[in-house]
Amino acid sequence: MSLKIYNSLTREKESFKPINEGSVGMYVCGPTVYGDAHLGHAKSYVSFDIIARYIEYLGYDLTYVQNITDVGHLTDDADEGEDKLAVAAKKQKKHPMALAEYYTASYFEDMDKLNCRRPDISPRATGHIPEQIELIEKLIDAGHAYEVNGSVYFDVTSFKGYGKLSGRNLEDMLSGTRVDVKSEKKHPADFALWKKAEPNHIMQWKSPWGMGYPGWHLECSVMSMKYLGDTIDIHGGGLENKFPHHECEIAQSEAVTECPFVKYWLHNNMVTVDGTKMGKSLNNFINLKQVFAGSHERLSKAYDPLAVRMLILNSHYRSPLDFSDAALSAAESGLDKISSAVKAVRRAAEKAPEGEMNPKVQKQLEGLRHRFEKAMNDDFNTSVALSVLYELVKLAEKEAGKANRASLNAVDELFSSLGGDVLGVVRESYPEDSKALTDLADYLMQDVIEKRAKARAEKNFQEADRIRDEMAKFGVTFKDTPNGTEWVMQ
Numbered sequence: 001m002s003l004k005i006y007n008s009l010t011r012e013k014e015s016f017k018p019i020n021e022g023s024v025g026m027y028v029c030g031p032t033v034y035g036d037a038h039l040g041h042a043k044s045y046v047s048f049d050i051i052a053r054y055i056e057y058l059g060y061d062l063t064y065v066q067n068i069t070d071v072g073h074l075t076d077d078a079d080e081g082e083d084k085l086a087v088a089a090k091k092q093k094k095h096p097m098a099l100a101e102y103y104t105a106s107y108f109e110d111m112d113k114l115n116c117r118r119p120d121i122s123p124r125a126t127g128h129i130p131e132q133i134e135l136i137e138k139l140i141d142a143g144h145a146y147e148v149n150g151s152v153y154f155d156v157t158s159f160k161g162y163g164k165l166s167g168r169n170l171e172d173m174l175s176g177t178r179v180d181v182k183s184e185k186k187h188p189a190d191f192a193l194w195k196k197a198e199p200n201h202i203m204q205w206k207s208p209w210g211m212g213y214p215g216w217h218l219e220c221s222v223m224s225m226k227y228l229g230d231t232i233d234i235h236g237g238g239l240e241n242k243f244p245h246h247e248c249e250i251a252q253s254e255a256v257t258e259c260p261f262v263k264y265w266l267h268n269n270m271v272t273v274d275g276t277k278m279g280k281s282l283n284n285f286i287n288l289k290q291v292f293a294g295s296h297e298r299l300s301k302a303y304d305p306l307a308v309r310m311l312i313l314n315s316h317y318r319s320p321l322d323f324s325d326a327a328l329s330a331a332e333s334g335l336d337k338i339s340s341a342v343k344a345v346r347r348a349a350e351k352a353p354e355g356e357m358n359p360k361v362q363k364q365l366e367g368l369r370h371r372f373e374k375a376m377n378d379d380f381n382t383s384v385a386l387s388v389l390y391e392l393v394k395l396a397e398k399e400a401g402k403a404n405r406a407s408l409n410a411v412d413e414l415f416s417s418l419g420g421d422v423l424g425v426v427r428e429s430y431p432e433d434s435k436a437l438t439d440l441a442d443y444l445m446q447d448v449i450e451k452r453a454k455a456r457a458e459k460n461f462q463e464a465d466r467i468r469d470e471m472a473k474f475g476v477t478f479k480d481t482p483n484g485t486e487w488v489m490q
């Protein structure tokens with residue numbers, strides 16, 4: 001049983017074999033930091049976080065690079081428009097770098113809440129200007145790029161493979177492009193590597209072609225090759241980046257190195273809200289801080305960030321995800337179910353008798369792990385993996401009151417491994433589960449247990465039932481054993 005990944009480049013599921021045995025390099029296109037992260041970011045970065053976690057689970061030594069775009073991403077993909085950061089900075093009367101700093105911190109804050117592990121390297125585009133200039137010079141020398149009026153463009157006709165990822169050919173691209181008679185490009189599909197800056201443009205750097213700034217696509221080629229080598233194992237990003245962004249990355253890189261830029265291309269699908277594409281003008285553009293605070297009119301309440309993670313896991317990363325208040329609420333119920341089972345098992349394990357691991361439980365756990373891995377090996381099928389986790393919940397509920405400590409610890413370990421390490425929805429500890437609180441509850445419950453025993457001794461069953469029902473509201477049930485009455489919380 002080995003990992004199979006759907007490769008967008010070959011359009012097939014392929015067996016995963018990294019370039020260097022035992023280690024994996026993964027590059028994922030990061031956010032352009034000019035606003036708060038939204039649901040689309042959550043879908044992309046939770047998906048790749050799970051992919052990263054599962055690759056590590058399989059024992060590979062992973063280096064995960066995810067860039068921060070702080071310059072060059074224009075409001076229009078066709079090399080026109082303004083820099084997204086510069087536009088937002090002007091509006092907020094801030095320096096673009098101050099804005100980038102603010103939203104980078106905001107992005108990581110949200111991703112931490114979603115339990116996305118930090119990438120190993122988060123390189124900034126503005127921190128790699130000399131490297132980007134160097135790559136442009138190499139492209140010009142090799143005849144793949146040309147300079148016009150202080151800007152430099154990549155000549156797409158010089159690179160045979162242009163279009164291989166998105167399945168487009170140059171004629172298709174021509175029919176889809178506005179032919180601008182004033183354009184300085186030789187071919188309408190040529191793309192900018194370097195843009196000449198007007199004197200009032202805030203972000204500009206000195207280059208052999210005058211003052212300017214790099215094209216957006218360039219940073220990913222440069223930073224990917226700098227930190228992971230000429231050919232990397234996995235390159236990920238949103239489906240909307242397949243063309244032109246990733247197509248351009250391939251062209252810029254392979255035209256210079258003459259070797260494959262990426263072995264496996266992975267693309268996550270997009271998010272819709274209540275069945276409609278997210279758009280700022282449609283009032284369905286929801287950012288993560290609004291979800292966590294419940295401060296958007298489409299939301300009925302504040303949500304646990306891990307409920308968002310659960311919702312994303314419910315569908316495959318290559319499938320679109322429809323976000324709604326009802327779907328999120330259902331995902332939160334699922335999360336609560338898992339958390340309750342984990343907490344119950346951990347509490348029960350503390351009180352459970354010593355003993356050998358129950359072979360029947362062990363066999364069931366092994367079966368569940370096997371099925372979980374089978375699902376994840378099938379191009380990271382998280383929705384099936386999650387259904388296996390729910391089966392573990394059922395097993396946990398069945399065993400919590402009766403199994404011995406070794407068996408319960410094994411159940412907890414499987415929760416922590418599959419639900420924690422890989423899916424990231426089981427927490428290492430639950431704050432309300434702290435020892436002090438458990439001890440306090442135990443102390444207070446003695447009173448309740450005595451009251452109930454007294455009522456029963458006096459044959460006051462109405463009062464005994466009242467106590468039972470009252471406690472049931474908190475998920476507490478009583479168990480009468482030869483050593484007295486015990487209480488359990490589900």
Ligand SMILES: [Zn+2]
Pocket residue numbers: 028029030220237245
């Ligand atoms: Zn990129």
